[in-house]
Amino acid sequence: MRKVAVVGIGETKFSGPQDKTEVELFAEAAMDAINGSNLKSKDIQALYVGNVLGDFSEGQGMVQSFAAENIGAFNVPASRFEGACASATMAIRDAFMWVASGFYDIVLAGGVERAASMGTPLATRTFAMFSDSRYEYPSGITFPAVFAMLTHLYAKQYNIPLAKLKEQMAFTSVQAYKYGLLNPKAHLHKEVTVDMVLKGFTVCSPLQLHDCCPFSDGAATIVLASEEAAKKLTDKPVFITGIGQASSGPLSNQNDYLPRLRARELSSRQAYDMAGIKPDDVDVAEIHDCFSIANLIAAEGLGFFEYGKSGEAWEKGEADIGGKVAINISGGLKSKGHPIGATGAGQVYEIVKQLRGEADSGRQAPDPKIGLTDTLGGDGGTLCTLILERGW
Amino acid sequence: MEYKLTFKEFNNALKKDKLLGLKCSQCSSITVPPKMVCRQCASPELEVVEMIGKGTIKTFTTVNVAAEGREAEVPYTIVMVELEEGPWLMGNLIDIDPSKATMELIGRKVEMGHKVFPGDKYSAGDMARPLFHFVS
Numbered sequence: 103m104r105k106v107a108v109v110g111i112g113e114t115k116f117s118g119p120q121d122k123t124e125v126e127l128f129a130e131a132a133m134d135a136i137n138g139s140n141l142k143s144k145d146i147q148a149l150y151v152g153n154v155l156g157d158f159s160e161g162q163g164m165v166q167s168f169a170a171e172n173i174g175a176f177n178v179p180a181s182r183f184e185g186a187c188a189s190a191t192m193a194i195r196d197a198f199m200w201v202a203s204g205f206y207d208i209v210l211a212g213g214v215e216r217a218a219s220m221g222t223p224l225a226t227r228t229f230a231m232f233s234d235s236r237y238e239y240p241s242g243i244t245f246p247a248v249f250a251m252l253t254h255l256y257a258k259q260y261n262i263p264l265a266k267l268k269e270q271m272a273f274t275s276v277q278a279y280k281y282g283l284l285n286p287k288a289h290l291h292k293e294v295t296v297d298m299v300l301k302g303f304t305v306c307s308p309l310q311l312h313d314c315c316p317f318s319d320g321a322a323t324i325v326l327a328s329e330e331a332a333k334k335l336t337d338k339p340v341f342i343t344g345i346g347q348a349s350s351g352p353l354s355n356q357n358d359y360l361p362r363l364r365a366r367e368l369s370s371r372q373a374y375d376m377a378g379i380k381p382d383d384v385d386v387a388e389i390h391d392c393f394s395i396a397n398l399i400a401a402e403g404l405g406f407f408e409y410g411k412s413g414e415a416w417e418k419g420e421a422d423i424g425g426k427v428a429i430n431i432s433g434g435l436k437s438k439g440h441p442i443g444a445t446g447a448g449q450v451y452e453i454v455k456q457l458r459g460e461a462d463s464g465r466q467a468p469d470p471k472i473g474l475t476d477t478l479g480g481d482g483g484t485l486c487t488l489i490l491e492r493g494w
Numbered sequence: 495m496e497y498k499l500t501f502k503e504f505n506n507a508l509k510k511d512k513l514l515g516l517k518c519s520q521c522s523s524i525t526v527p528p529k530m531v532c533r534q535c536a537s538p539e540l541e542v543v544e545m546i547g548k549g550t551i552k553t554f555t556t557v558n559v560a561a562e563g564r565e566a567e568v569p570y571t572i573v574m575v576e577l578e579e580g581p582w583l584m585g586n587l588i589d590i591d592p593s594k595a596t597m598e599l600i601g602r603k604v605e606m607g608h609k610v611f612p613g614d615k616y617s618a619g620d621m622a623r624p625l626f627h628f629v630s
Binding site: 222223224226227230231235236237238239240241242243244246247250251252254255257258264303304305306307308309351352353354355357 | 501505527529533552553554555556557558559560561562563564565567570572574576581582583584585586595597600611614616617621622623624
């Protein structure tokens with residue numbers, strides 16, 4: 103397999119409901135990535151697009167083909183990827199494979215979503231389509247309900263009093279908001295304290311408002327190129343050195359592992375092995391903090407902290423800049439936002455910025471060399487991992 | 495290969511408070527809800543068996559924000575129950591004030607009835623779910 107580099111990135115602001123269409127959002131992010139790669143749209147040989155609910159949010163299926171035509175990548179093969187919230191990372195992983203195999207030299211990958219535009223009732227209904235529709239949705243399962251149940255399981259499994267665990271979870275939200283405030287592309291710009299998190303409206307017990315990420319609109323894209331093509335385009339290539347993806351069945355059938363998510367552990371091990379690195383080698387990570395408890399479960403499944411100890415690690419600053427690994431210093435899904443079909447590409451956008459040393463003032467990790475993205479789809483049904491390394 | 499226990503058959507039985515599952519002829523594991531093969535060893539050699547419908551609460555949540563079309567149901571409590579035969583099953587818990595669901599629920603013994611979700615425009619029909627109550 104050939105080495106594959108990210109040579110350009112683009113991202114819209116992540117936001118609440120707004121007026122731009124999915125094609126328009128994707129096109130804005132795509133042109134930034136193409137221009138930043140010193141390329142033209144006609145140089146793109148294929149599109150790989152994450153999009154989950156366009157059918158519901160604006161009655162638009164097959165957005166990838168219209169997006170390709172819209173940006174001037176006329177008639178190229180365009181494929182849509184749907185793995186709930188992990189869709190964009192699935193798209194990037196496949197794009198990587200097509201370039202690594204030698205079939206293409208330059209492709210565009212990313213994603214787009216208008217989750218906020220759907221409004222909370224429809225978004226809650228459609229997000230619940232990524233739980234088991236026959237055997238679990240009849241009970242009224244929703245996404246916060248999944249992670250609420252994982253919170254109670256986590257407290258029981260690791261024998262942590264729920265009040266203590268809730269404080270630790272709140273601390274992860276506070277850290278996310280702190281960095282989101284420094285990120286102009288973030289959806290939620292708020293100063294939030296632990297006390298404010300613990301006084302929020304209860305969405306699904308024990309998860310309160312600030313334990314939950316927002317529904318967001320937005321798009322993010324990257325241009326991938328073979329090592330040889332990348333040499334002519336940039337002197338700062340970021341290589342994708344490890345990829346992973348795994349699946350699981352419905353939540354109840356994951357019972358042998360819960361609250362751990364088996365697919366994450368398998369996916370991340372694939373990526374670490376391929377890159378030839380260990381969790382301790384990662385300098386910056388964007389992990390799937392759709393809910394505050396998801397931070398703790400993810401950081402443990404990725405091997406950053408011991409099982410049941412992530413909350414303590416966050417409180418000690420181990421997940422902050424200057425700690426063991428700087429986690430979600432973009433603001434994460436919590437503050438930067440969660441336009442689900444675009445989220446994974448947004449994570450890669452952030453890691454590339456960090457590795458290039460181009461992150462916003464106040465949230466640049468000191469000289470990072472290795473970054474990781476972790477993207478979760480559904481209630482553990484799809485997990486993707488990417489490892490990115492500075493190529494200069 | 496024909497599906498041994500379809501959703502329709504499982505659902506019709508649940509509507510009569512009967513919980514059906516599959517027992518593996520190779521490893522004896524129980525698979526609930528039904529699948530094509532044993533969820534532990536992937537063998538397709540399965541026989542339909544009836545569960546006794548009792549188990550232990552492993553986790554729970556009370557939902558306050560509804561999905562579109564289910565606004566009248568909130569607040570309600572969802573539980574995941576470990577059946578006496580081993581598998582976990584999601585359902586709703588009655589017999590409690592949903593706003594007072596606490597960690598004390600974990601470990602409580604429950605048994606099963608059912609309630610029908612009438613379905614919505616996306617659900618391709620109605621579906622029963624287990625409705626658990628405490629074992630007295």
